Amino acid sequence: MTQxxxxxxxxxxxxHADERPVLPTExxxxxxxxxxxxxxxxxAIGLVALLTGIVGAIAAAVDYAATFNWNDVTGNAGTAGxxxxxxxxxxxxxxxIAYYNGGxxxxxxxxxxxxxxxxxxxxxxxIVTAIVAGIGWLAGSQYDVLHRMxxxxxxxxxxxxxxxxxxxxxxxxxxxxxxxxxxxxxxQRRA
Numbered sequence: 001m002t003q004x005x006x007x008x009x010x011x012x013x014x015x016h017a018d019e020r021p022v023l024p025t026e027x028x029x030x031x032x033x034x035x036x037x038x039x040x041x042x043x044a045i046g047l048v049a050l051l052t053g054i055v056g057a058i059a060a061a062v063d064y065a066a067t068f069n070w071n072d073v074t075g076n077a078g079t080a081g082x083x084x085x086x087x088x089x090x091x092x093x094x095x096x097i098a099y100y101n102g103g104x105x106x107x108x109x110x111x112x113x114x115x116x117x118x119x120x121x122x123x124x125x126x127i128v129t130a131i132v133a134g135i136g137w138l139a140g141s142q143y144d145v146l147h148r149m150x151x152x153x154x155x156x157x158x159x160x161x162x163x164x165x166x167x168x169x170x171x172x173x174x175x176x177x178x179x180x181x182x183x184x185x186x187x188q189r190r191a
Contacts, residue, residue: 036109037120041128044102044121044180051094088168092175099125099176103183111189118184122177 102121107114 036106037117037124039109040102040104040106040117040121040180040184041124042102043105044098044125047098047101048094051098052091055090055094084164088171092168092171095172096175096179100179100183103180103185104187105183106180107184107187108189114184114186114188115181116184118181118187119177121184122180125176125180126173 099122102125103114103118106117106121110117
């Protein structure tokens with residue numbers, strides 16, 4: 001027997017990392033981590049659409065049952081402000097619930113790094129929102145459907161609306177970030 005024909009008995013400590021066989025559980029974990037963030041984002045967006053539709057249907061039913069007078073709202077800025085604040089709070093609650101669940105799904109699918117995947121869910125949401133807003137800005141008023149409709153106007157100055165919109169945007173960004181990271185952390189499997 002020559003030296004090439006002899007079998008070298010290596011102990012597990014001597015096996016190099018690239019020569020170590022990949023276990024099936026490691027393949028499954030790696031496969032789950034690849035799309036976890038994307039699927040978490042899909043869950044978040046789906047929940048936003050679903051919950052917004054449900055709340056909109058409830059609001060329409062309440063508006064119909066209460067015979068809400070829109071002319072009174074436009075004449076009284078305090079009532080309009082209260083409705084705007086309540087609507088904004090409900091929307092922030094919907095976003096928090098949706099992004100928490102999206103982060104949870106991403107953390108659960110990835111099994112490890114839940115915080116990282118929860119942040120990824122939020123980041124995809126921000127990027128897609130920025131792209132859609134950019135497309136809307138480029139399209140301009142040519143495709144502005146709300147401009148063509150005759151909607152009641154609020155007797156509130158544009159500067160006040162802009163300030164309130166920026167505050168609502170900042171609150172939405174912060175709340176969705178916190179919710180998705182917490183969801184990812186809670187969805188992460190414990191070792």
